[in-house]
C-alpha cells in the first residue's frame with residue numbers, strides 16, 4: 001500500500017551524531033554542530049513533512065561508539081515528553097550502534113502510539129554519493145505515516161523493524177540486514193508498505209532504573225567456566241552468550257555447566273542468541289545442550305544480539321523478577337522474535 005498522506009503535525013527530529021553529520025578534521029571525522037540547517041537545506045526541493053528539531057538532551061553530537069545505555073533512556077525520555085506534539089520522530093545517529101539504540105527504544109517506548117525512526121548514513125551529508133539526504137527523507141515519511149507506531153530503522157530505501165535489524169553482517173553498501181523479518185516498507189519518494197503483520201503491543205512495565213549492565217560474550221572452543229564467573233564478578237547483572245548455531249555451547253564441560261548453574265542460582269540471568277544471523281537458539285535439540293538448559297541457560301530464539309542485549313537491559317531496569325525475566329526474554333514482546 002502506498003502512503004503519501006503526510007500529516008500536518010511536524011516530525012520531531014533529533015540529531016545525536018554519527019557519520020550522517022560529520023565533517024573532516026585534522027584528527028579524523030568529527031560530528032558537526034550545524035547539521036540541522038544543512039539537512040533541511042538538502043531537502044529543499046523534496047516533499048517532506050514539516051520538521052521541528054528537538055534537543056535530544058544527550059549532550060553534544062557524538063560518534064555512536066560512545067553511546068551508552070544511559071543515552072537510550074535519555075532519548076526515550078525526551079521522545080516520550082514531546083510525543084503529544086509530533087506525528088512521529090526521526091533520530092539521526094551513528095550506524096555502528098544504531099540497531100542497539102533502535103532495539104532499546106522499541107522496548108523503552110513500547111507503549112508509544114507514534115512512529116519513531118532511527119537512521120544514519122554511510123557518507124556524511126554533502127559528500128559525493130552521500131546517502132544522508134535520502135535516508136533522512138525516507139525516515140521523515142516513515143515517521144509521518146499513520147500506518148505505523150513501531151520503532152523502525154531506515155536505511156537504503158528500506159524501513160526495517162529496528163529490533164530485527166543488525167549491522168553485524170551487513171555489506172559496505174547495504175550495512176543493515178534483517179534476517180528474520182522482511183522490511184516493513186520500501187521508500188522511493190513515497191513509502192510503499194508491505195503486508196507485514198504489526199509488532200504485538202504487549203503492556204510492559206515501566207523502568208525504575210537506568211544502570212543495568214548486560215555483558216555479552218561469544219562461545220568459542222576453550223571458553224572456561226572461570227571466564228563466565230569473571231564476567232559475572234565484573235558487575236554484570238545478566239550475561240548474554242552468543243552461542244554456537246546448532247549445539248549452543250560446551251555441554252560436556254562440567255565446570256562450564258556448573259558456572260551457569262552457580263550464576264543463575266544467584267539470580268543472574270544467563271541467556272543465549274545464535275552466532276549465526278540466520279540461526280535460532282534451540283536448547284535441547286542436541287543432547288549436548290540439555291545440561292546448559294538444565295543449569296538455567298535461556299534461549300533467545302531468533303533474536304539479534306542487539307535485540308537480546310537491549311531487552312535484557314530493559315527487563316532489568318524494569319526490575320522484573322528473575323523468573324519473569326526468563327519467561328519474557330523468550331516471548332515476543334515487540335516483534336523482536338519469532339515465537340516457536
Ligand code: ASP
Pocket residue numbers: 017018019020062063064065093094095096097120121122
Ligand atoms: N562513526 C560512525 C558512528 O557514529 C559510523 C557511522 O555513523 O556510520 O557510528
